Amino acid sequence: MMRSKLMNLVPRAVATTSRQMSTATKLTTVQVDDKTGIATLTMNRPPVNGLNLELLRDIHQSIEEIEGNKSRGLILTSSNPTIFSAGLDIFEMYKPDKERIRAFWTALQDVWLALYGSSVPTAAAINGHSPAGGCLLATSCEYRVMLPKYTIGLNETKLGIVAPKWFMSTFESVLPRRLAERALNQGRMFTTEEALAVGLVDEVANSKEEAIAKCAQFIGTFAKVNPLARALTKQQLRAEELKQLEDERVQDLEKFIFFVNQPAVQKGLGIYLESLKKKATK
Numbered sequence: 001m002m003r004s005k006l007m008n009l010v011p012r013a014v015a016t017t018s019r020q021m022s023t024a025t026k027l028t029t030v031q032v033d034d035k036t037g038i039a040t041l042t043m044n045r046p047p048v049n050g051l052n053l054e055l056l057r058d059i060h061q062s063i064e065e066i067e068g069n070k071s072r073g074l075i076l077t078s079s080n081p082t083i084f085s086a087g088l089d090i091f092e093m094y095k096p097d098k099e100r101i102r103a104f105w106t107a108l109q110d111v112w113l114a115l116y117g118s119s120v121p122t123a124a125a126i127n128g129h130s131p132a133g134g135c136l137l138a139t140s141c142e143y144r145v146m147l148p149k150y151t152i153g154l155n156e157t158k159l160g161i162v163a164p165k166w167f168m169s170t171f172e173s174v175l176p177r178r179l180a181e182r183a184l185n186q187g188r189m190f191t192t193e194e195a196l197a198v199g200l201v202d203e204v205a206n207s208k209e210e211a212i213a214k215c216a217q218f219i220g221t222f223a224k225v226n227p228l229a230r231a232l233t234k235q236q237l238r239a240e241e242l243k244q245l246e247d248e249r250v251q252d253l254e255k256f257i258f259f260v261n262q263p264a265v266q267k268g269l270g271i272y273l274e275s276l277k278k279k280a281t282k
């Protein structure tokens with residue numbers, strides 16, 4: 001998979017305007033800045049960018065599109081002014097449809113393999129809260145810029161669920177092992193300020209525009225680096241985690257299906273959904 005992506009890494013001419021590359025899907029948009037050649041992938045699924053089957057499929061399609069059109073980099077962000085992504089749409093896991101939940105988890109695996117394994121430089125402009133699956137997306141990127149007063153982290157244990165191994169290894173690729181282990185066990189959500197202090201995010205910006213500009217600046221640091229050498233270096237550094245999921249996709253799916261169908265897990269998800277609703281009516 002990575003080899004064919006690498007074939008796209010040839011220098012390209014740049015123009016001076018920005019163009020909408022994809023409106024084929026409604027849940028993501030891809031805008032390429034023709035001056036920098038950088039693509040911004042925006043998630044747009046109100047109210048909270050919950051990662052359901054359709055959004056995951058659109059994200060995957062957009063990443064493939066960006067890989068294919070020789071963009072110089074990918075910036076992931078959200079159209080919601082206060083939420084990057086609320087993580088997996090809990091309704092996909094609560095009282096699930098047998099076929100759909102398989103497609104849902106497979107789509108999540110596809111997104112992670114494409115984003116974590118992307119041959120282009122990736123950065124996340126985290127313009128809002130980013131729990132669980134939202135944190136997975138952000139930490140799959142190579143660089144993170146976050147706006148103040150939001151939260152980010154893998155809070156699965158607080159929901160009574162267990163983050164799969166590849167969520168954990170992505171988290172661990174950003175945070176020191178001891179800190180990652182403690183945060184995962186606690187289901188800890190970090191404020192922007194805390195995330196910056198521990199290195200979970202790289203920079204703080206005061207607006208989405210500034211966050212995107214900082215992400216573009218990061219991607220710009222590769223301008224004078226040979227793209228093939230950069231991509232092969234990234235590929236080697238990330239190969240172990242990617243190979244592990246590629247080799248164990250089926251078992252990972254079956255484990256998820258078994259786990260999510262446990263009565264105790266279903267009960268916990270139901271209670272959690274109720275608590276989210278109650279919060280909304282307070």
Ligand SMILES: CCCCCCCC/C=C\C/C=C/C(=O)SCCNC(=O)CCNC(=O)[C@H](O)C(C)(C)COP(=O)(O)OP(=O)(O)OC[C@H]1O[C@@H](n2cnc3c(N)ncnc32)[C@H](O)[C@@H]1OP(=O)(O)O
Binds near residue numbers: 048083089090164277
């Ligand atoms: C041994 C190995 C086993 C392996 C098995 C693996 C199993 C585990 C599988 C997967 C791991 C799970 C990953 C996840 O991503 S789970 C999702 C975690 N997400 C959260 O906990 C976030 C919950 N939401 C919030 O905290 C807040 O909503 C917010 C901070 C994101 C936004 O707050 P606010 O702006 O105040 O909005 P509201 O809370 O009012 O929400 C609006 C609306 O949206 C609904 N909603 C929020 N989040 C979700 C969600 N994740 N899924 C579905 N729906 C969500 C919320 O209920 C409101 O709905 P409304 O009342 O009907 O308007």
